[in-house]
Amino acid sequence: MLEARPVITPTAAHFKFRSLSEEEKKTEAVHMERIPYANVVGSLMYAMVGSRPDLAFVVGFISRFMSSPGREHWSAVKWVLRYLKGAYTQNLIFKKDSKFCIEGFSDSDYATDLDRRRSVTGYVFKVGGNTISWKSSLQSVVALSTTEAEYMALTEAVKEAIWLKGLCSELGFKQDNVMVHCDSQSALALAKNSVHHERTEHIDTKFTQQSIRQIS
Amino acid sequence: MCGTYLQLEKSGCKYEGKDFIVTFYKDGQKVISGKYQDGLYYLEGKVVKGEVAVARPDIDMTSLWHSRLGHMSLKNMNVLVEEGYLSGKEVDKLEFCESCVLGKSHKQSFPTAKHTTKGILDYIHSDLSGSPSTPESLGGCRYFVSFIDDFSKKVWVYFLKTKDEAYHKFREWKQAVENQTGKKIKYLRTDNGLEFYNTQFDNLCKEDGIKRHRTCTYTPQQNGVSERMNKTIMDIVRSMLAETGMSQEFWAEATSTAVYLINRTPNSFIGFKLPEEVWTGTKPDLSHLRRFGCSAYVHVTQDKTSPRAVKGVFMGYPCGIKGYRVWLPKEGKCTTSRNVVFNETELYKDTLSSADERKEEAEKEYKKLKKARKRVSFSHDLLRGPSTSCCDLDDSSSQGGETSSSSSESSENLEESEMNEEVVGSENEQSLDDYLLARDMKRRSNIRPPSRFEDEDFVAYALATAEDLEEEEPKSYEEALKSSKRKQWENAMKEEMDSHKKSHTWDLIEKPEKQKLIGCKWIFKLKPGIPGVEKQRYKARLVAKGFSQQEGIDYNEVFSLVVKHVSIRLMLSLMVNMDYELEQMDVKTAFLHGNLEERILMSQPEGFIQEGNENKVCLLRKSLYGLKQSPRLWNQRFDAFMKDQKFERSCYDPCVYMRDTQTDKAIYLLLYVDDMLIASGNMAIIQELKNKLNCEFEMKDLGRLQEFWVWIS
Numbered sequence: 001m002l003e004a005r006p007v008i009t010p011t012a013a014h015f016k017f018r019s020l021s022e023e024e025k026k027t028e029a030v031h032m033e034r035i036p037y038a039n040v041v042g043s044l045m046y047a048m049v050g051s052r053p054d055l056a057f058v059v060g061f062i063s064r065f066m067s068s069p070g071r072e073h074w075s076a077v078k079w080v081l082r083y084l085k086g087a088y089t090q091n092l093i094f095k096k097d098s099k100f101c102i103e104g105f106s107d108s109d110y111a112t113d114l115d116r117r118r119s120v121t122g123y124v125f126k127v128g129g130n131t132i133s134w135k136s137s138l139q140s141v142v143a144l145s146t147t148e149a150e151y152m153a154l155t156e157a158v159k160e161a162i163w164l165k166g167l168c169s170e171l172g173f174k175q176d177n178v179m180v181h182c183d184s185q186s187a188l189a190l191a192k193n194s195v196h197h198e199r200t201e202h203i204d205t206k207f208t209q210q211s212i213r214q215i216s
Numbered sequence: 217m218c219g220t221y222l223q224l225e226k227s228g229c230k231y232e233g234k235d236f237i238v239t240f241y242k243d244g245q246k247v248i249s250g251k252y253q254d255g256l257y258y259l260e261g262k263v264v265k266g267e268v269a270v271a272r273p274d275i276d277m278t279s280l281w282h283s284r285l286g287h288m289s290l291k292n293m294n295v296l297v298e299e300g301y302l303s304g305k306e307v308d309k310l311e312f313c314e315s316c317v318l319g320k321s322h323k324q325s326f327p328t329a330k331h332t333t334k335g336i337l338d339y340i341h342s343d344l345s346g347s348p349s350t351p352e353s354l355g356g357c358r359y360f361v362s363f364i365d366d367f368s369k370k371v372w373v374y375f376l377k378t379k380d381e382a383y384h385k386f387r388e389w390k391q392a393v394e395n396q397t398g399k400k401i402k403y404l405r406t407d408n409g410l411e412f413y414n415t416q417f418d419n420l421c422k423e424d425g426i427k428r429h430r431t432c433t434y435t436p437q438q439n440g441v442s443e444r445m446n447k448t449i450m451d452i453v454r455s456m457l458a459e460t461g462m463s464q465e466f467w468a469e470a471t472s473t474a475v476y477l478i479n480r481t482p483n484s485f486i487g488f489k490l491p492e493e494v495w496t497g498t499k500p501d502l503s504h505l506r507r508f509g510c511s512a513y514v515h516v517t518q519d520k521t522s523p524r525a526v527k528g529v530f531m532g533y534p535c536g537i538k539g540y541r542v543w544l545p546k547e548g549k550c551t552t553s554r555n556v557v558f559n560e561t562e563l564y565k566d567t568l569s570s571a572d573e574r575k576e577e578a579e580k581e582y583k584k585l586k587k588a589r590k591r592v593s594f595s596h597d598l599l600r601g602p603s604t605s606c607c608d609l610d611d612s613s614s615q616g617g618e619t620s621s622s623s624s625e626s627s628e629n630l631e632e633s634e635m636n637e638e639v640v641g642s643e644n645e646q647s648l649d650d651y652l653l654a655r656d657m658k659r660r661s662n663i664r665p666p667s668r669f670e671d672e673d674f675v676a677y678a679l680a681t682a683e684d685l686e687e688e689e690p691k692s693y694e695e696a697l698k699s700s701k702r703k704q705w706e707n708a709m710k711e712e713m714d715s716h717k718k719s720h721t722w723d724l725i726e727k728p729e730k731q732k733l734i735g736c737k738w739i740f741k742l743k744p745g746i747p748g749v750e751k752q753r754y755k756a757r758l759v760a761k762g763f764s765q766q767e768g769i770d771y772n773e774v775f776s777l778v779v780k781h782v783s784i785r786l787m788l789s790l791m792v793n794m795d796y797e798l799e800q801m802d803v804k805t806a807f808l809h810g811n812l813e814e815r816i817l818m819s820q821p822e823g824f825i826q827e828g829n830e831n832k833v834c835l836l837r838k839s840l841y842g843l844k845q846s847p848r849l850w851n852q853r854f855d856a857f858m859k860d861q862k863f864e865r866s867c868y869d870p871c872v873y874m875r876d877t878q879t880d881k882a883i884y885l886l887l888y889v890d891d892m893l894i895a896s897g898n899m900a901i902i903q904e905l906k907n908k909l910n911c912e913f914e915m916k917d918l919g920r921l922q923e924f925w926v927w928i929s
Contacts, residue, residue, distance in 0.1 A: 049781060096795075100790075127786055127789050128792070132782055170866050170874070170877070171874060172877030172878040
């Protein structure tokens with residue numbers, strides 16, 4: 001991998017994998033015998049947890065196949081390594097910002113898990129202009145629409161926002177409100193006004209609504 | 217008038233005569249008229265001279281003919297003129313014809329390159345030949361890489377299983393020739409093949425200052441010397457294989473022989489000298505050459521009644537050995553021998569036709585062996601050797617010490633010795649799988665020290681391990697006592713015991729009945745010092761055998777808290793935004809500070825059992841390393857200390873402590889088991905806290921935060 005050609009994205013659109021079927025597992029096992037899949041994913045995970053929010057999504061993606069990886073999954077892992085080859089000089093920068101405030105960004109990837117149709121929650125938080133908190137995880141509930149997926153991601157982000165707000169105020173930096181960005185108008189509408197709708201009745205929207213009132 | 221009249225009438229005019237005037241009409245129109253005078257009609261009319269500009273397409277006859285003749289070249293048209301097919305007037309000078317350019321454009325022909333090399337190894341041409349579809353050679357190779365010295369035109373060939381081996385072969389060859397000649401390679405001409413253009417190869421050339429010449433893409437002509445040589449080689453190989461009727465698997469054999477012969481063939485580039493001659497400076501001898509693929513009878517020493525020779529096929533000249541290589545189809549083996557009788561009138565294919573059965577048998581044998589070889593070669597993937605062509609350069613130790621030495625001793629000069637003579641000489645058999653791979657190169661896996669060294673090896677091993685043992689830490693108390701550093705270890709243990717006494721880690725009490733005892737153990741550690749500055753330190757530590765503790769009886773909580781990563785990064789963000797100082801500290805022997813709540817009994821440490829109190833046991837008051845609850849106890853102890861210092865514990869992250877928030881004196885502390893980060897805008901406050909920590913616990917000040925992730929990992 002030392003001589004690999006760098007790529008500019010941690011993953012690529014053509015990496016859309018399912019878990020292996022029982023039959024594939026048998027055939028792929030032969031090829032994957034000597035491939036340190038788990039080791040590489042583990043190392044990437046360590047980097048991600050410590051200082052690389054850019055890997056969060058892809059680490060979640062490749063670790064879904066940890067139990068029985070195939071060659072195609074390995075190619076995605078190698079892609080990440082190629083990305084890192086080009087991006088290893090990039091790192092988190094802590095610098096002074098004009099205002100010390102909390103800012104969050106939430107997003108979701110709808111039904112990205114091809115096996116169980118689950119969506120991915122993602123958020124990044126910046127405090128004082130510096131990225132300090134990030135997450136990318138599969139949602140435990142299957143979202144039936146992008147609105148739902150976004151809404152759940154927003155909920156996760158709001159939870160983190162509440163925590164950060166509390167910690168900051170405890171540390172003596174009281175925040176009046178926390179800004180959380182969301183790119184889905186429908187999710188925002190749902191969060192602001194709980195129209196009891198047939199399509200969203202299975203989601204309890206109370207938490208986010210209350211907390212949105214609370215933190216803003 | 218008469219003549220005029222005739223002419224006019226011929227041109228279709230009619231005339232009328234009237235009143236002494238004659239008028240000519242053509243198509244009813246008056247053309248000319250004449251008056252009668254003196255018996256003659258005088259036509260009235262004048263010839264007006266003038267120039268007329270005619271606009272008609274001016275076709276250059278040359279280009280017309282050029283076009284008619286299918287864009288014939290001017291040269292050929294001139295021939296036609298000379299032969300009288302065309303008139304000279306029509307062929308003159310050919311204008312520029314665009315269609316010709318469009319239609320006949322071709323690549324520029326290459327001038328013969330001129331290299332003004334002044335000595336051997338000044339300029340090397342190299343190329344890789346073969347393809348994945350090439351039949352596998354006996355050694356399993358599909359490619360060969362050739363190196364040509366421009367000055368002498370001597371060729372070396374190495375056979376490869378995969379292209380990436382080219383680098384190793386080049387290195388090997390480079391070292392060999394440079395060592396042999398004492399000269400350095402100066403230029404290397406290759407194509408753009410990736411086998412020559414990878415970082416590894418580039419680095420090698422850069423390091424050794426070899427200048428690279430490469431070709432334009434898809435212009436193999438620029439690597440002409442190599443390409444032409446490949447053709448020459450393959451021509452010879454094809455001819456030899458066709459002549460002998462041998463199967464394609466023998467291509468590598470034939471190639472190495474071909475190269476051997478090419479190096480002994482006059483070359484026009486060097487004034488019809490032999491490359492070998494230019495290379496070495498001495499004239500090579502050709503008298504030992506034999507016909508490739510002819511029948512060869514190898515002398516064998518079997519029992520007295522069986523034949524004294526085995527029939528085989530002559531395969532070439534092994535490298536570095538004065539002998540011949542003969543393939544024994546019956547055994548499927550290759551052998552190198554100098555006791556060979558040749559029948560150059562009989563070729564391999566003749567023997568086949570005479571005995572078809574034998575051929576089948578041999579093929580069967582061959583296939584069997586090939587299978588076996590595949591198995592073998594798999595495990596020795598990297599042990600391939602170069603082929604025979606590099607005869608005089610590679611030393612050959614592959615054949616085993618005995619053989620090569622005896623062959624060189626018994627016959628200094630092969631050519632002089634009589635071939636038919638049956639001398640007890642070198643007889644060397646290799647199985648097919650080693651063949652070609654191992655002929656010239658050291659097979660590392662096969663290298664064994666001569667038997668005289670075998671014993672020494674054991675001694676060396678024993679000495680080495682003994683030395684290691686010296687350096688190693690003892691695994692137990694007994695080992696420490698037996699070790700040569702007994703004194704140091706004893707001192708270390710004493711130190712540890714003293715510190716326990718000082719901190720009042722346990723009380724000696726009578727052993728109550730029915731309570732379980734926990735064992736303890738000494739751990740020894742050698743801390744490497746800094747040479748010249750600090751000596752090695754011998755450390756001993758007493759640990760409890762915590763694994764025998766039972767949950768619920770001996771311990772309840774075990775977990776020690778660690779700070780969240782987000783909190784750390786938040787602190788970093790605070791630091792830059794508020795211009796805080798961030799200092800790092802860690803606690804020495806943190807776990808020894810915990811105050812034990814549970815009643816735990818431990819046996820007395822080995823070697824320090826108090827006399828007269830042999831039956832007593834230790835009632836632990838403080839935590840020891842190895843106890844399950846040690847981390848937890850340490851955390852409790854630290855938490856208590858921080859509360860004493862009026863610090864507040866965050867309820868969002870229990871590892872974050874703070875004091876005097878929202879004032880100038882704000883100070884924060886993050887805890888990660890026994891490591892901590894202290895942040896504050898006021899350095900004096902940090903120092904104050906540090907001092908207090910130092911009084912309470914033994915601390916190590918690591919100064920300003922530097923390697924952050926080392927800290928938490």
